[in-house]
Amino acid sequence: MQELRERILNEGRNLGKGILKVDSFLNHQIDPQLMIHLGQELARRLAHTEPTKVLTAETSGIAPALAAAAALDVPLVFARKRPPLTMDYTIVSEAARSRTQGKVIELMVSTEYLRPGDRVLIIDDFLATAQTITALARLAEKVGARVVGIGTVIEKVFENGRANAQHLNVPIESLAVITSMDDGKIVVAE
């Protein structure tokens, strides 16, 4: 996606230690038209997996997951990090280490909305170490749902997320692939 690649190159900032700041259009401020395009492209690449549900984790996953779910016309479920008072039902939870929060977070989802038989497409903003994504996959498996695909906006190949998620044996799509952040640079694959 040339549009995304240009935004990363123009607006992204390399904060060091592999942390890419794209808060101007993806993580804090959101460009809605770009987000719709990202969702459409994720849907185009992954519709063949025939998902019945999109699954993501709050917070930064919600916008791309909503855009993809809209394009695929399936419901979206976002795993929560803290149960709100309205989560009065059975939940399943899994731990994941968050890079950008700098700690272990618990992801939880209601068994009312993630169901046995669901074909689950996991969508997230980043594919880095795949800690969040593999935790979401374990959540899906716990309820008897089947993970059918993974879609992310930005992949940092040097953090090995693709290898870490390979055991799931599903298609993995990323719309922009960062090949290096060495020496303060941001290298995005053509």
Next chain:
Amino acid sequence: MQELRERILNEGRNLGKGILKVDSFLNHQIDPQLMIHLGQELARRLAHTEPTKVLTAETSGIAPALAAAAALDVPLVFARKRPPLTMDYTIVSEAARSRTQGKVIELMVSTEYLRPGDRVLIIDDFLATAQTITALARLAEKVGARVVGIGTVIEKVFENGRANAQHLNVPIESLAVITSMDDGKIVVAE
């Protein structure tokens, strides 16, 4: 909005103490087509305020705010409750008591994206006591932006949010108005 009213009446659950569970389409699972319609209707009612930016708070505000921002074709900024490592810049913060989290939360926003001169439309899922909304308004005022309108999906009139936000002197729109949750019922205004 008849579509929303029916979803609340069919799927909403009164958990007592004024807590309305609409996790099947708004707060945990999201129906993307409904969400797009909600955003379009909020945009239709509030476009006359000529916003330059939509402001919401993570987590549950993001989906309706994204849908409204897409319909209005302006950027969305979501205030964060915890600063991620990528928030390396000046932030302003405000405290708000969350009903559904049962505690005081801090909302923070980067001064890179909420700017002096911005005309800010605040969008959130619920208008209850308006604690979150008035905290977002204070954030906007702190950076020299101007709040021009407030739009929410569901208003609980008996929690007085409209009165609590009246000092802002801007249009307030809600797409569904709950007039009573007494005796385990859910009464939605026609």
